[in-house]
Amino acid sequence: MKKTFYSNGKLLITGEYLVLDGAKALALPTKFGQNLIAEKSSNQEIKWKSHDADGSVWFEDTIPFSAIISNTPFEKESVKNTLITILREAFLLNPDAILNSEGYIVSTHLSFPKKWGLGTSSTLINNTAQWFNINAFELLKNSFGGSGYDIACAQNDNPIIYHLEQGKPVVEKVKFHPTFTENLYFVYLNQKQNSKNAIASYKEKKNNLEDAKEIIDQLTETVLDAKDEDTFAQALEKHEKELSSILEIKTVKESLFPDFDGTIKSLGAWGGDFVLVISKENPSPYFMAKGFETIIPYSEMIL
Incomplete structure (x- = not known):
């Protein structure tokens, strides 16, 4: 059986x-x-x-x-x-x-x-x-x-x-149903990140994280409760800056997409897998021109 x-x-x-x-x-x-x-x-x-x-x-x-x-x-x-x-x-x-x-x-x-x-x-x-x-x-x-x-x-x-x-x-x-999901996309960065290695690197770099944890908790609540796209995007951008400071790594937007007109948020281990993109225009032409061809709308990715 x-x-x-x-x-x-x-x-x-x-x-x-x-x-x-x-x-x-x-x-x-x-x-x-x-x-x-x-x-x-x-x-x-x-x-x-x-x-x-x-x-x-x-x-x-x-x-x-x-x-x-x-x-x-x-x-x-x-x-x-x-x-x-x-x-x-x-x-x-x-x-x-x-x-x-x-x-x-x-x-x-x-x-x-x-x-x-x-x-x-x-x-x-x-x-x-x-x-x-x-x-x-x-x-x-x-x-x-x-x-x-x-x-x-x-x-x-x-x-x-x-x-x-x-x-x-x-x-x-929790309930998470942003009204602006048509402007949310997931873009694959053409490389799989090794989570074990990324975690080990983080553990080497971390200092006293109590203040950072409090900031991330607040940003998580803001992202969850955001009623409009601008509030959502601003919270994710602050999140990126906070992690960039802790990890001593440039954000993915700074390192790969500095000319992109929109918000880009790393997901999971930095440097690989998917990023979340917030864009009022379909970002597919921009990313495809740079060689990133896997662009999935929010509605096709998330349950």
Whole structure:
């Protein structure tokens, strides 16, 4: 019997990096996501196949139960080793899912291109947690680490305000329906950012962040409650300046698009994946002329 699990992708609108230290973040689940189909098999192994959005197979291998139970790494097999780490931590949280099984055939399917960075890992972790009947936040903490906002998006079909309280996730479903969504676009920067590396860099640079957290909390509330486009844009521009100062990095607009007539906001890890663009005119000609051809209107991206 096949079991199918699904998780939403994610975009972090405010609170990037500082969400790790308890700041409130506005996060939006996307219309894109990933499913996982598991069926019983044999031979004390998992036959695994991962599909990209175009149907192509980007990873395929067989993982013996023994490798999961003993956490056996495979030389030069980074994807396989990462998967074993996730499955090992899932096994530790619920050993019966492996010990009481003869084997599995598993396939995963992304509905967005893997390179987009909308949550290939977080959707996998949340789907695996559903499959093993365990807590996805615990699985994330024990495997990849991170704030967990992406897991919250995977599990919710509504916009959320997310923060950590004494290390525990707090998820608040909110109403976020800007009247100016026709002027909001998501542009892919043609490179996937490594979240682990970005977080490590942030931890090296951060100082006393209490004042910054308070500022970001206030800006998150302003963004959430904004009744007009100008208030929304101004809050996001202030957010960019605040993070630019903390990270000691130029904003994406300063570094890539200084002549753009509108607001550009980094989302998630700076330097890659998507940015949010606020423009009264369709910005597609501008970005396409600069080689950025993936431009998605808000209504086509966000649940």
